[in-house]
Amino acid sequence: GENVEQHPSTLSVQEGDSAVIKCTYSDSASNYFPWYKQELGKRPQLIIDIRSNVGEKKDQRIAVTLNKTAKHFSLHITETQPEDSAVYFCAAPKEGYQKVTFGTGTKLQVIP
Amino acid sequence: DTAVSQTPKYLVTQMGNDKSIKCEQNLGHDTMYWYKQDSKKFLKIMFSYNNKELIINETVPNRFSPKSPDKAHLNLHINSLELGDSAVYFCASSRDGSYNEQFFGPGTRLTVL
Numbered sequence: 001g002e003n004v005e006q007h008p009s010t011l012s013v014q015e016g017d018s019a020v021i022k023c024t025y026s027d028s029a030s031n032y033f034p035w036y037k038q039e040l041g042k043r044p045q046l047i048i049d050i051r052s053n054v055g056e057k058k059d060q061r062i063a064v065t066l067n068k069t070a071k072h073f074s075l076h077i078t079e080t081q082p083e084d085s086a087v088y089f090c091a092a093p094k095e096g097y098q099k100v101t102f103g104t105g106t107k108l109q110v111i112p
Numbered sequence: 113d114t115a116v117s118q119t120p121k122y123l124v125t126q127m128g129n130d131k132s133i134k135c136e137q138n139l140g141h142d143t144m145y146w147y148k149q150d151s152k153k154f155l156k157i158m159f160s161y162n163n164k165e166l167i168i169n170e171t172v173p174n175r176f177s178p179k180s181p182d183k184a185h186l187n188l189h190i191n192s193l194e195l196g197d198s199a200v201y202f203c204a205s206s207r208d209g210s211y212n213e214q215f216f217g218p219g220t221r222l223t224v225l
Contacts, residue, residue, distance in 0.1 A: 032211045043202060043216040044155065087153055093210035099168045100145070100210050102155040 004092045006103030013080050014111050021106045023090035024072040033066060033073045036089045036102075044089060048075070080110045115139050118203050118217035125193060126225055133188045133220045135203030143167075143209050144186040146178060147202040149219070155202070161186055162209065193224045 003026040013019050023033075034049035050057045050064045050073065057064050061080075066073040077084055090103040116137045125131055137144065146158040160168040164180040175191045186203060203217040 034213065036214075038153075043218055044214075045216070046213045049213065089155060099157060099160060099170075100214065101157070105153045105155070107153075 004090060004101045004103045006090050006106060008106060009104065010107045010109070012109045012111060015080060015082060017080055019075075019077045019080055019084070019108055019110075021075045021088055021090070021108070022072055023074070023092070023103050024070075025092040026071065027092065027094060028068075028071065030092045030094065032093055033064065034091050034093075035064060035075045036091065038087045038089065038105075040086070047088075077108075080108075082110050082112050084108060085110045116203060116205055116215050116217040118201075118220050120220060121218060122221050122223075124223045124225065127193055127195060129193050130189070130191045131193060131222070132190070133201055133203075133222075135186045135188070135217055137184055137203075137205040137215070137217075139205055139207070139215060140184075141205040141207050141215070142183065143206045144180065144183075145204040145206075145214065146186065146188050147204060147216075149200045149202060151199070159186075159188075160210075190222075193222075195224050198222055198224045 005024045031052040036044040037047045038044040048062050048064050050066050061078045063076040087105045087107050089105050091100050093100040119134050143162045145160045149155050158172045159178045161180045177189045180186045200219045200221050202219045204214045206212045206214045
C-alpha cells in the first residue's frame with residue numbers, strides 16, 4: 001500500500017519566519033498531492049493542492065513544491081502568523097481506489 | 113448551509129455498548145469516507161463508499177459496520193465498544209473519488225469508559 005512519511009512532527013517558528021514541511025510518498029503512480037490544515041478541535045480543511053503536471057503552486061503565503069523524481073512534496077508557509085498554528089497533514093491519494101493515505105501530521109506553533 | 117454534518121458531536125458510553133454515528137453531505141458528492149483520529153492525531157481511513165457501494169475496508173474490526181442508505185448518507189455502527197475505540201471519528205466526502213478535495217464533517221468525539 002501507499003506509504004506517506006511526513007517531517008518534522010513538530011515545528012516551532014517565530015512569527016514572521018518561514019516554515020517548511022516535507023512529505024515523501026512511495027507510489028510513483030500518485031498524481032495528486034493535497035495539504036490539509038487542522039486547527040485545534042476543528043476538522044481538517046484543504047489549504048492547497050498540486051497535481052503532477054506542475055512543479056510548484058502558490059496561494060498568497062502558502063506554496064507547495066513537488067519533486068516527482070524524488071517522490072517528495074513540501075509545504076512552504078512564509079511570513080508566518082499566530083493563526084497559522086495548527087496541525088498540517090499531507091496526503092497521497094491512490095487514483096481509482098477511493099483511498100487517501102495521510103501523513104502523520106506536523107504540529108506547527110508560531111510564537112508571537 | 114452545512115456541507116458535511118455528523119451527529120452526535122460527543123458520545124460517552126460504557127464498554128460493551130453499541131452506538132451509531134450519522135453522517136450526511138449535501139454537496140452531491142459520490143464518495144464518502146470514515147476516518148479515525150487517535151490521541152496522537154494520526155488520521156486513518158476506515159472505509160470509503162462510492163455511490164452507496166463499499167470500496168475500501170481498511171482492516172477495521174467487524175464490530176464496525178458502515179451503512180449507506182443513499183449517496184448522501186454514510187452511517188457508522190459500532191458493536192461491543194472497547195476502550196481502544198475512543199477517538200475522534202470524521203466523516204468526509206469528495207467528488208468522484210480520492211483525487212479531489214475531501215470535505216470533512218465536524219467530527220464525533222467518542223469516549224468509551
